[in-house]
Amino acid sequence: MSVLRCWETGDDAYNAYHDDEWGRPVRDERGIYERLCLEGFQSGLSWLTILRKRENFRRAFAGFDPERVAEFEEPDVQRLLGDAGIVRHRGKIEATIANARATLALRAAATPLHELVWEYRSDDGGPGTATDWQAETAASKELSKRLRAAGFRFVGPTTVYAAMQACGVVNDHLLDCHVREAVERERTVDRTRA
Secondary structure, X not given: XXXXXXXXXXXXXXXXXXXXXXXXXXXXXXXXXXXXXXXXXXXXXXXXXHHHHHHHHHHHOHHHOHHXXXXXXXXXXXXXXXXXXXXXXXXHHHHHHHHXXXXXXXXXXXXXXXXXXXXXXXXXXXXXXXXXXXXXXXXXXXXXXXXXXXXXXXXXXXXXXXHHHHOOOOOOOOOOOOOHHHHHHHHHHHHHHO
């Protein structure tokens, strides 16, 4: 018996990502920073491409530790441009470094990245079908503006909304998806701990 997912794929890694990660609450600074950066790298590409390279990205960007990545300089950019294990795009590489610095600046200003992103939590009912999914929302537009004002790059409203979906800030699993209720329970439990 097959299960109903938000998207159909024969790729086991993609199915596991859907079932075990997408939409599950991510509340820590590093996790939010990583997902924002990976969604930026995904821009113009398939998410599956990024998913397959995710461990390479983690290795290349010091486990997405903002403090370490903020110290990257031009020699690191050159090293990363030569790394076939990641997407070699200068603008996206430089954005990941800038985003690390912006993450530290937010922390210093007493507005940590994860708290800022979770200000935009939505508990709306969720999409009934894939045609109900939105590429961006009023909330993602506002959050995008705030992130850009804080020095983040490659964080347009569509990229920000994709990160909001991935991190559980919104639960965009379809209403008949087999993990929607489990994700919602995690979001509810997570909310009581916040």
